Amino acid sequence: MTRHQLTEEAKPPLVPIRQLSLRFSSTRRGARLARQLAVQQITEWTGLPYDSDPARTVALVTAELASNAVRHGSLPGRDFRLTLLLLPGLLRVEVTDTRPERLPPPMPPQPADETSGRGLLLVQACAGRWGYAVRDAYTKTVWAEVPLRPSGP
Template sequence: MASERLVTWGLPVENAALIIAELTANAALHGRVPGRNVRLTLKVAGGTLRIEVRDACTDRLPAVRRRPEEEGPGESGHGLLLVEELADRWGVTPGLVGKTVWAELTPKSQ
């Protein structure tokens, strides 16, 4: 549905769809609190797409995990590296209940 919305807005989908998939998967896997939902919000202002994913978990803030080269790549734990590479900016906004992980794509990076 998110990709369809981006197409409707006339925005490129590929990078945004990867970021949306990663942030929502992280929220579902690491930020889920029973009885609470995850919320995806898409906004466009001045050509910049802002992707926000809110969850109810406050005790774990996401961080990019970098592994030493000698360990080699693992099967998971690299999603935020992808977000960091594809987005122009990204971050976390803690809330009273939960947090919002956001990423922005400007027209040149979309």
């Protein structure tokens, strides 16, 4: 993965068509609710069916980012934030946690016998782009952009 994919590029930001931001408890239940909300919002905003490729990709990406926030980015008593930005032709999923010192690792190949550690590889494979941003001393945001092309026949 190149450096420009890991940090936000210096270009004019796109203005979101729609935006939603909610906080969830840093628990497995919170991660599950974030995934369900993301799928519900993409289907409401775009009219795509729940079983469309973009909706499934949003579910996977949100589940991985929220799970990582709960597992690796949480502090006791602190929530994580899910932000969904509907942009022209894509949905940007952002998950903000409270551990800015714990950045996503570089992407070395995982040994075949490992039982975890492939979540960001899935995000990289499914999302158009992904990366992270540390904007202050208290939080980090990991984001992924999912293209909203309709699934083929």
